[in-house]
Amino acid sequence: MARSKRANGEGSVYQRSDGLWVGAAYVLTTTGHRKRITVSAKDQETAANRLRRKMADSDAGIPVAAESWTVGRFLRYWLTHVAREKQPRTVEGYAVVVNRHLVPALGQKKLDRLSAADVRTFMQQVRNRCRCCSDGLDAKRPEKARRCCAVGKCCGRTPTDRTVQQIHAVLRNALQHAMREELIPRNVAKLVQIRTPRYGVNRGLSFEQSRTLLEAAEGDRLSALYVLALYMGLRRGELLGLRWSDIDWDGWDKPCPDHAEDFCEDCSDRFSPSFQIRQTLQRVGAELRFLPPKTERSERVYPLIRVCAEALLDHWDAQDDERDAAEHWGDSGLVFTTPTGGPLDPSNLRSSWHPLRKRAGLDGVRLHDLRHSCVTLLLRLGVPPHIVRDIVGHSDIDVTMTIYASVSLDDKRQALSRLAKELG
Incomplete structure (x- = not known):
């Protein structure tokens, strides 16, 4: 069929010899030049509508990509040149999501043709498919141990809401950058709503449990680490990156001029020791790497209260004994080290933490729950949330109040009892 003639700038719609309808027109590109683009469909009306949308975007100043990108190609470009500005652990997590989930499912699609329906279908598949099926976990097991997808059965262990949210967030962030570079007119991932994870409550320890834990930690090689984790709410990486040079002991050995005591707790605000979180x-x-703190607010200064200072001094003496006993001492300058002075691998903390929590009768409690406990206990003592936020280094007070702070039945009972008392 012959092409229909139109006025200049209107484009044209014609049918190819194979029966496919094609629309062609010159539109604005991301390089600032005009380029001839084509759209296709099985019928004339659909092809014409697609062409009109392209031309309308061009007239509105929304350019089309100067080159054709697939989703997979752009995601790898984004990982290499854009996401690398994030923390290395964050980039590592992005790469896992991109390579394990996004590229296999969406990698072959054209970036500018990715639709909200594509993203919605993909996210539904992620939510409903078990990890054994998606990651081939069962096939990697020894033949006699296979019990799931590899033998035609499904365990039904689907991803958590948090995992689904993370996958969606990586895609959304990548497409947002594609929109900034004017490779796509809009971020279709933002049009797809994802179920918000429901964070558990009461993950922190009570006052009584905290005391039990501290008693169980007495005499432990890393007792001071658990003291700092509970009293200061430090993250695991912050504890293991702490150096002796980050501690300012100024005033520790100065007697109080008013009470003639060594380090008077009541007057310690005038000359209290302190320490900084710098790495x-x-x-x-x-490999083990020393990195900057998680956020700008995470790089903070702490007052060194007496209980923490005494725990650190005891730890210092014990470390001196280890240095004298070691044949080769790695002088890392770190507060918490291996018995030979080297950096302590974060995963190796389990060998100390798991026996400790068992002694304290707290099986199932994670080391990170001590950070939750610090936040929760401070709030229960009536400490203003903005002070708690600065103590633990949260980037936003909503994190302090929504995720970490939990309310126990006792808290609710006391609050309601106070209301009942006031109302008579």
């Missing part, structure tokens, strides 16, 4: 220790891939 964290993280495992990135196959």
Whole structure:
């Protein structure tokens, strides 16, 4: 069929010899030049509508990509040149999501043709498919141990809401950058709503449990680490990255001029020792790396209260004994080290933490729950939320109040009892 003639700038719609309808027109591109683009469909009306949308975007100043990108190609470009500005552990997590989930499912699609329906279908597949099926976990087991997808059965262990949210967030962030570079007119991932994870409550320890834990930690090689984790709410990487040079002992050995005591707790605000969080220790891939704190607010100064200062001094003496006993001492300058002075791998903390929590009768409690406990206990003592936020280094007070702070039945009972008392 012959092409229909139109006025200049209107484009044209014609049918190819194979029966496919094609629309063609010159539109604005991301390089600032005009380029001839084509759209296709099985019928004339659909092809014409697609062409009109392209031309309308061009007239509105929304350019089309100067080159054709697939979703997979752009995601790898984004990982290499854009996401690398994030923390290494964050980039490592992005790469897992991109390579394990996004590229296999969406990698072959054209970036500018990715639709909200494509994203919605993909997210539904992620939510409903078990990890054994999606990651081939069962096939990697020894033949006699296979019990799921590899033998035609499904365990039904689908991803958590948090995992689904993370996958969606990585895609959304990548497409947002594609929109900034004017490769796509809109971020279709933002049009797809994802179920918000429901965070558990009461993950922190009570006052009584905290006391039990501290008693069980007495005499432990890393007792001071657990003291700092509970009293200061430090993250694991912050504890393991702490150096002796980050501690300012000024005033520790000065007697109080008013009470003639060594380090008077009541007057310690005038000359209290302090320490700074300047780095964290993280495992990135196959190596241990010292990295900046998680956020700008995470780089903070702490007052060194007496209980923490005494725990650190005892730890210092014990470390001196280890240095004298070691044949070769790695002088890392870190507060918490291996018995030979080297950096302590974060995963190796389990060998100390798991026996400790068992002694305290707290099986199932994670080391990170001590950070939750610090936040929760401070709030229960009536400490203003903005002070708690600064103590633990949260980037936003909503994190302090929504995720970490929990309300126990006792808290609710006391609050309601106070209301009942006031109302008579």
